[in-house]
Amino acid sequence: MNRWGGSKRGTGDVAVETRQCPHCKAEMTYKGADGKTTYSCAVMVTIPGVYDGGLYILCPYCNGRWHRFPEGHPLRERAAPYVDEQ
Numbered sequence: 001m002n003r004w005g006g007s008k009r010g011t012g013d014v015a016v017e018t019r020q021c022p023h024c025k026a027e028m029t030y031k032g033a034d035g036k037t038t039y040s041c042a043v044m045v046t047i048p049g050v051y052d053g054g055l056y057i058l059c060p061y062c063n064g065r066w067h068r069f070p071e072g073h074p075l076r077e078r079a080a081p082y083v084d085e086q
């Protein structure tokens with residue numbers, strides 16, 4: 001399992017699904033050194049051979065996992081075995 005953490009996006013542009021952990025309710029966003037750029041410390045987990053990108057989201061505090069893809073999305077089904085095994 002490879003991990004690439006901290007989705008780095010522009011100001012106020014952190015994806016809504018990476019803003020808060022649904023398990024421990026920890027706030028995932030924080031401001032960068034410039035005081036403007038918002039980052040998320042939520043970890044996008046990549047499963048090589050399944051999907052060459054972030055398949056689901058992992059909380060660095062409680063190790064809880066949750067989906068990034070909406071219900072009915074084909075990649076949500078592929079992520080389900082990993083997200084639901086917790």
Ligand SMILES: [Zn+2]
Pocket residue numbers: 021022023024025026059060061062063064
């Ligand atoms: Zn958490």
